[in-house]
Structures are given as structure tokens and as C-alpha cells.
Amino acid sequence: MNKIYKKPKYLAIFTLPTLIAYIIAFVVPFIMGLYLSFCKFKTIASAQFVGFSNYMTVFTDTRGFIRAFIFTVKIAVVGVVTTNIIAFIFALLLTRGLKGTNFYRTIFFMPNLIGGIILGYIWQLLLNGILIRLVGVDLTFKASYGYWGIIILYNWQKIGYLMIIYIAGIQNVPGDLIEAAKIDGATYMQTLKSIILPMVMSSITICTFLSLTDCFKMFDQNLALTAGAPRNQTTMLALDIFETYYNRVGFAGVGQAKAVIFTIIVFLIAMIQLRITSRKENN
DSSP states (O other): OOOHHHHHHHHHHHHHHHHHHHHHHHHHHHHHHHTTTTTTTTGGGGGGEOOHHHHHHHHHTTTTTTHHHHHHHHHHHHHHHHHHHHHHHHHHHHOOOOOOHHHHEEEEEEGGGOOHHHHHHHHHHHHHHHHHHHSOOOOTHHHHHHHHHHHHHHHHHHHHHHHEEEEEEETTTTTTHHHHHHHOOOOOHHHIIIHHEEEEEEEEHHHHHHHHHHHHOOOOHHHHTTTTTTTTTTTTTTHHHHHHHHTTTTTTTHHHHHHHHHHHEEEEEHHHHHHHHHHHHHO
16 A cells, blocks of 8 residues: 555546546536626627627616625525524534434434425425415515525534534534533633533534635525516526526626626635634634
């Protein structure tokens, strides 16, 4: 085994297939998409370079991108906070030796295994049934109904997944530190604040990153639950890009420009979040 590791030439042999797949599936499409965002086209073969006009249209088109961005930010702010707080509380409860802990972990994690489009239609039926019974209207009647419907769906789907990550982080906290805090007379809240939270900052960084990027990339749930109704007021960024690209004649280039901007936005927000939480983790 040692002889194998001493020969760097084997590294290329094992990494080449993955590298080729990555280039074909990601790098090449990204470069082509970046070029097409500066073109007007129906097919790639008919692409005509038009400069920055697609990007100008994105920021002057009142039908969508800015409004979708604002709505997505609103979803992300509430979605990230609620999913992480509730997931962390559940993780604390399920690491205290309660009966049936493994069963509860499994049950809470299962919604994450269901596809977003299926969840969207299931929750659409449930929420529409409740709203029709209570106020006589469905989710598409008001944007606020659709907003809270997406928040509820997202929490139900993601809390269990984040909870598993928090459980792993809490279980890695040295038990002797907890015992020492108890001996010194620290309350549970003091132990939580001074020992547990600092020790699980790596888990908080991961969960915040996952929930933040998931909120911005949300598509299936948005499409199935509200499809942007009423009047595109509940359209998120990914759905707006889809609608622009496929459902507006002559706007494929604009849709591609939106996709490029969307990629940059998600990347920048994710990097800023990682930088902020990583600093706290290091401290």
C-alpha cells in the first residue's frame, strides 16, 4: 500500500474519469451558458451575439426577476432561521437518552427522502383543504397564503435532515466537559451557551449553508404548491428563470442571463455566509 501512495502517477489514473465527467457535465455547459447569455437564440446553432441587452432586459423587465429575488430573500430569511432553530431543538431532545430516539430520528428524516414535486402537491391538497374550510379560498387567493405555505412545506421537508447533522455535532461534544460544567454548578442553559453551541459551530456552518442554498434553489416545491400564483407574486428565482426560458417566446437569452446572475448571487451569498460562520467556528 505504501508503494502505491509513493507513486503520484497513479493519481491521474484514478481522478481522470471523475474529472472528465465533471468537465462534460458542469464546466462545458457553464461556459456555453455564459456565452448564450449574451446571445439571442432559439437553438444553440442559431445564437446571435447581442451584447449586454439580455442583462439590461433582466433588470428592466417588471414581470419578474427583481420581484422574484425579493420574494426568494423573504423565503430564505424565515426558512433558514426556522429550520435551523427547530432542527437544533429536536437534536437536543433526541440526544438526551429519550425512549424511542432512533425511531423519532427515522420519522423526522423521512420527509427529506420524498421528492419536492410530490411534497408540493401533497401540501397543496392539505393546505387548500384547510383554507377552503376556514376562509373559503385556496393558496392562490393571496400571496401571503402561498408564502407561508412554502415556509411550512420547506420546514417539514428539511428539519429532519438538518437535525441529523446537529445530532452528529452534539454527540461529538466531549462528555467530560458537560460533567465538569455540572460539577461547577452551571445550569443547562449556561452549558448550552458556553459549551455546546461553540462546540457545534461546524454543524451550524454546514446546516446554515445547506438551508440557505436550498431556499434560493427551490423550484419543485414552488412549482407544485403555487406555480407563482396569484399573478406571479409567489414566484421564486428558479421558477422565474424556468418561466422566462421556456414560456416566453424570444426570451431564451434573457432566461439564460437570469440563470447566470442567479448562479453568481447564490455563490456570493453562500461564500459570505461561510465566511461569517467559519470565523465564529474558529473563535
